[in-house]
Amino acid sequence: MxxxxxxxxxxxxxxxxxxxxxxxxxxxxxxxxxxxxxxxxxxxxxxxxxxxxxxxxxxSLVPVAQPVVHQQVNGAVALVVPERHTYLYETMNGARKALEEAGLRVVLHIAPQVRGAERPIVERALQEPVQGLLIAPRWRTHEEELADSWLAGTGVPTVLMERRPGGALRAMSSVCSDHWYGMQLAVEHLRALGHRRVVLAARDDSPTARALRKAFAEITREGLDLAVAMGSDPGLGLVEVVKARKATAMILHGDVDALILVQQLVDAGVSVPGGVSVVAYDDVVAALGSIPLTAVAPPKTEVGRVAAELLLRKLRGESTTGERIELLPELKVRSSTERLTVS
Structure with a gap:
């Protein structure tokens, strides 16, 4: 494309x-x-x-600028991510590498899957001699995001990773993937292959899922005969939805649900991609299936690296205002999508 x-x-x-x-x-x-x-x-x-x-x-057509000599930053940075979140672990590793290369020690804190778990963890972390904070709150619901307004007052330079803050946190610095663009890549790929009946399966329990549902609704408003967004719990009977809607393509957030759906479709006698084309969103394990999945790959590691670099600029006094940086995902085309053939 x-x-x-x-x-x-x-x-x-x-x-x-x-x-x-x-x-x-x-x-x-x-x-x-x-x-x-x-x-x-x-x-x-x-x-x-x-x-x-x-x-x-x-x-290059112009000489490469000489590197700027920055003020030395010493000490440690607190890094807070949710437990059991493979996607954000890639982001964490991108941040960790950049911070360690800058000579900073990383103090990692894993937040359990309990509402409000991040606040006491951050408060304890800031009792130690840390210079700054990188955090990816879980935010299962929009209400949880609103309840975390305390993040705007941590007292140390703070950058949100893979989160686009709003409300009282709107002025906070953040680095995240442009998921609207990622959804556009998926939809336009399927459109280019002739698909007009597309179903999105995405939960509503994360900021990424909510962003994808919103983007799908906006992008598919015109040009498709069918555009349905629904939950991606495999127990909801997505194979039956595909058959009932006569869908020829599915987009799933994330990889595991997409891999499960492919197996369910094959077990039900529906070939992939011959009967239904499947696109996964995340690209953590999408390539490892028996049918390697076409997938949208947010720049997970790069988000962490850029967030760490933004925090370093804050620690050096080079950035004092809130900055919002969005990085573009890529589409990895594999074996689970093909051109629609009209019989």
């Missing part, structure tokens, strides 16, 4: 601008695409005058 290609070319420009010169083979490895694809992108960028192309090497 053209949007995905443009995102990839923007990433090529960003890498080249930061390093000055990059080998085409290295770009292909970093972007997880073929060398042929990168060469085609580089040729287009060179023709439009946005970079210089050499023999196997891509060069």
């Amino acid at each position: 053209r949007e995905v290609g443009e995102v990839r070319r923007q990433r090529i420009l960003a890498v080249v601008a930061s390093r000055g010169a990059v080998r085409v083979s290295d770009l292909a490895t970093e972007l997880d695409v073929s060398v042929v694809t990168v060469r085609r992108d580089v040729e287009e960028l060179a023709q439009s005058g946005r970079l210089r192309r050499g023999h196997g090497v891509v060069r």
